[in-house]
Amino acid sequence: MATIKDIAKLAGVSVTTVSRALNGYSDVNADTRKRIEQIAKEIEYSPNALARSLVMKHTKTIGLLVSGLSRDGAKDNIVFDVLTGINEYCGSMGYDLVLFNTTTSKQKEKTYAQLCRERRVDGVIVQGIKKDDPYLIEIFDSNIPCVLIDVPVENEHTGYVSTDNVDGSMKAIRHLAELGHSNIAMINGHDQAYVSKERRKGFELGMVEEGLDIHPEWIVNGEFTELKAEEAAYQLLKNNPEITAIFCASDLMALGVMRAAFDLGKKIPGDLSIVGYDDITLASYVTPALTTIAQDTFRMGYEAADLLLKILHQTDEKRVQLIDNELKVRKTTTRCN
Amino acid sequence: MATIKDIAKLAGVSVTTVSRALNGYSDVNADTRKRIEQIAKEIEYSPNALARSLVMKHTKTIGLLVSGLSRDGAKDNIVFDVLTGINEYCGSMGYDLVLFNTTTSKQKEKTYAQLCRERRVDGVIVQGIKKDDPYLIEIFDSNIPCVLIDVPVENEHTGYVSTDNVDGSMKAIRHLAELGHSNIAMINGHDQAYVSKERRKGFELGMVEEGLDIHPEWIVNGEFTELKAEEAAYQLLKNNPEITAIFCASDLMALGVMRAAFDLGKKIPGDLSIVGYDDITLASYVTPALTTIAQDTFRMGYEAADLLLKILHQTDEKRVQLIDNELKVRKTTTRCN
DNA sequence: TTGTAAGCGTTATCAC
DNA sequence: GTGATAACGCTTACAA
Numbered sequence: 001m002a003t004i005k006d007i008a009k010l011a012g013v014s015v016t017t018v019s020r021a022l023n024g025y026s027d028v029n030a031d032t033r034k035r036i037e038q039i040a041k042e043i044e045y046s047p048n049a050l051a052r053s054l055v056m057k058h059t060k061t062i063g064l065l066v067s068g069l070s071r072d073g074a075k076d077n078i079v080f081d082v083l084t085g086i087n088e089y090c091g092s093m094g095y096d097l098v099l100f101n102t103t104t105s106k107q108k109e110k111t112y113a114q115l116c117r118e119r120r121v122d123g124v125i126v127q128g129i130k131k132d133d134p135y136l137i138e139i140f141d142s143n144i145p146c147v148l149i150d151v152p153v154e155n156e157h158t159g160y161v162s163t164d165n166v167d168g169s170m171k172a173i174r175h176l177a178e179l180g181h182s183n184i185a186m187i188n189g190h191d192q193a194y195v196s197k198e199r200r201k202g203f204e205l206g207m208v209e210e211g212l213d214i215h216p217e218w219i220v221n222g223e224f225t226e227l228k229a230e231e232a233a234y235q236l237l238k239n240n241p242e243i244t245a246i247f248c249a250s251d252l253m254a255l256g257v258m259r260a261a262f263d264l265g266k267k268i269p270g271d272l273s274i275v276g277y278d279d280i281t282l283a284s285y286v287t288p289a290l291t292t293i294a295q296d297t298f299r300m301g302y303e304a305a306d307l308l309l310k311i312l313h314q315t316d317e318k319r320v321q322l323i324d325n326e327l328k329v330r331k332t333t334t335r336c337n
Numbered sequence: 338m339a340t341i342k343d344i345a346k347l348a349g350v351s352v353t354t355v356s357r358a359l360n361g362y363s364d365v366n367a368d369t370r371k372r373i374e375q376i377a378k379e380i381e382y383s384p385n386a387l388a389r390s391l392v393m394k395h396t397k398t399i400g401l402l403v404s405g406l407s408r409d410g411a412k413d414n415i416v417f418d419v420l421t422g423i424n425e426y427c428g429s430m431g432y433d434l435v436l437f438n439t440t441t442s443k444q445k446e447k448t449y450a451q452l453c454r455e456r457r458v459d460g461v462i463v464q465g466i467k468k469d470d471p472y473l474i475e476i477f478d479s480n481i482p483c484v485l486i487d488v489p490v491e492n493e494h495t496g497y498v499s500t501d502n503v504d505g506s507m508k509a510i511r512h513l514a515e516l517g518h519s520n521i522a523m524i525n526g527h528d529q530a531y532v533s534k535e536r537r538k539g540f541e542l543g544m545v546e547e548g549l550d551i552h553p554e555w556i557v558n559g560e561f562t563e564l565k566a567e568e569a570a571y572q573l574l575k576n577n578p579e580i581t582a583i584f585c586a587s588d589l590m591a592l593g594v595m596r597a598a599f600d601l602g603k604k605i606p607g608d609l610s611i612v613g614y615d616d617i618t619l620a621s622y623v624t625p626a627l628t629t630i631a632q633d634t635f636r637m638g639y640e641a642a643d644l645l646l647k648i649l650h651q652t653d654e655k656r657v658q659l660i661d662n663e664l665k666v667r668k669t670t671t672r673c674n
Numbered sequence: 675t676t677g678t679a680a681g682c683g684t685t686a687t688c689a690c
Numbered sequence: 691g692t693g694a695t696a697a698c699g700c701t702t703a704c705a706a
Binding site for chain 2: 700
Binding site for chain 1: 338383384385396412414418420421427434454457619622
């Protein structure tokens with residue numbers, strides 16, 4: 001593979017001149033530059049990013065630490081959307097992405113910092129990490145620029161992007177209350193998720209705001225999976241037939257709840273109103289179409305990348321970016337009768 | 338950041354010894370090794386992959402060239418599934434992935450080979466490339482190990498994974514014929530896709546096999562999008578009410594066809610049977626659930642990575658990997674009346 | 675405007 | 691078992 005040395009030899013100049021010519025420095029004769037560029041093209045030279053990075057101390061790559069990059073992450077397209085957003089912004093800024101593999105055993109022994117340092121990524125975006133993940137404190141302690149999706153960690157070198165999960169949940173409850181519901185249950189995710197905590201808070205705040213009774217036993221975890229949510233909802237609905245509405249901390253779980261309702265012979269939305277969270281693709285395709293709190297996950301990824309590069313270049317003091325969410329009323333909610 | 342030089346100084350040995358100790362060579366004293374490892378841990382040493390790659394001539398990374406990594410790629414989860422499969426296998430083999438950004442203007446000027454050479458990836462997996470993409474010949478001409486998804490290119494250093502699209506389509510037609518359909522139309526993708534050509538071939542072969550008439554004007558392109566397919570199907574169905582079944586070259590397009598049928602007041606499957614292709618997540622969630630030819634896209638990614646590493650290490654002569662597909666009968670097909 | 679030489683952090687060759 | 695030293699391909703003082 002051609003190197004600048006080859007070009008230098010062919011052009012009869014030093015490597016210094018070649019380097020400067022190719023990198024657009026001004027202090028090089030127009031003719032020599034032209035000649036060098038010509039030769040570079042001829043011998044199909046492409047710069048060795050490794051060598052350059054080694055001396056320049058940066059790689060123009062940012063690392064991605066993704067938990068949901070597994071087979072069933074496909075159902076909710078959240079991970080994908082965020083990834084797309086990141087990719088879009090990074091691409092426009094000339095950064096490449098490297099996907100770190102944290103799931104498999106081979107890399108599992110390596111710590112977060114090791115992963116990043118070895119590859120010398122300039123920064124990292126972390127998605128889908130749990131509150132009790134040991135990586136989390138490592139992120140905080142290491143001095144690697146980092147932004148997290150939906151986990152509030154703030155620092156000189158780390159920030160996060162999220163949505164207002166409390167407010168989002170309150171929107172859901174308000175909507176349900178306006179429709180006359182008062183016996184509202186909630187299927188939450190799990191205790192290791194920051195968003196679960198927030199959405200529960202929003203649920204409770206919304207309930208008191210509307211003057212509704214909170215039944216703690218009507219708040220159960222569905223582990224963010226369709227199946228677990230279905231099971232949980234089945235029991236809940238069977239034992240408490242007075243429940244007329246359920247707020248779910250994710251659309252996928254809402255789908256599970258719909259299934260449970262179906263099994264119990266409950267009509268949606270006639271007998272039971274449901275509102276989900278996320279607005280995944282499935283939400284609008286399913287019948288009846290799911291009322292939900294929409295998050296712009298693409299934008300979350302996009303803004304995460306933006307924030308990270310700002311931290312990297314110290315061009316901004318900002319460490320937090322909140323994205324709007326929005327109630328999308330579709331067909332799973334109706335007036336309480 | 339700590340280097341082997343630092344360790345060497347601290348341990349009172351040469352860098353050579355450190356390097357050998359850390360890389361598990363046998364010709365190093367057990368005590369010195371222990372001491373070195375100890376120090377490495379203490380000063381939080383992590384090897385610089387850049388430096389290592391520079392001398393070793395390989396990076397343990399494989400590049401990803403993905404066309405569908407855009408916002409609407411989320412609806413069909415194909416890209417994501419393939420990516421997941423690749424990630425899984427590569428992770429297990431200690432390879433990291435770098436996502437090349439081909440969509441944005443910034444990188445667009447760079448050629449395929451430049452992209453790969455600059456980053457010094459050991460190999461590449463290409464997904465969603467069109468038949469007339471200039472990258473394609475570059476892939477063939479360059480000597481970078483490469484495997485493509487669903488594009489048949491074979492070479493010393495390049496291979497591909499795909500499914501038997503002809504046979505898959507024939508399965509669809511057979512199924513329809515068994516149900517008594519004879520007026521069968523097809524919504525195909527576009528002419529720049531290899532799979533479109535194959536699926537059309539399968540459609541035609543299936544029709545003659547079943548002794549059915551092929552109406553060339555009943556085969557139209559839907560560009561693999563829901564909307565275009567809906568429009569195409571609307572006209573087709575309106576002008577040719579005798580059509581009782583449509584075979585679609587993708588599930589997404591099948592969804593569009595369902596919409597068109599609905600607009601025309603046609604019941605599915607009563608008035609119109611539909612079979613899709615891919616078995617995306619939506620297919621089984623939509624009502625009525627979509628009969629389709631299922632492809633194991635995760636496996637395609639997994640096998641692509643496997644194949645690539647085999648090419649890389651020259652451990653196998655194989656350049657082609659075909660994955661099975663399977664007819665999944667759900668609710669959009671029924672007996673013709 | 676151009677060249678010399680040092681240095682980035684490794685591994686590899688060869689000698690001791 | 692261990693250590694000099696060259697090499698990988700590039701950028702960057704500094705000198706000319």
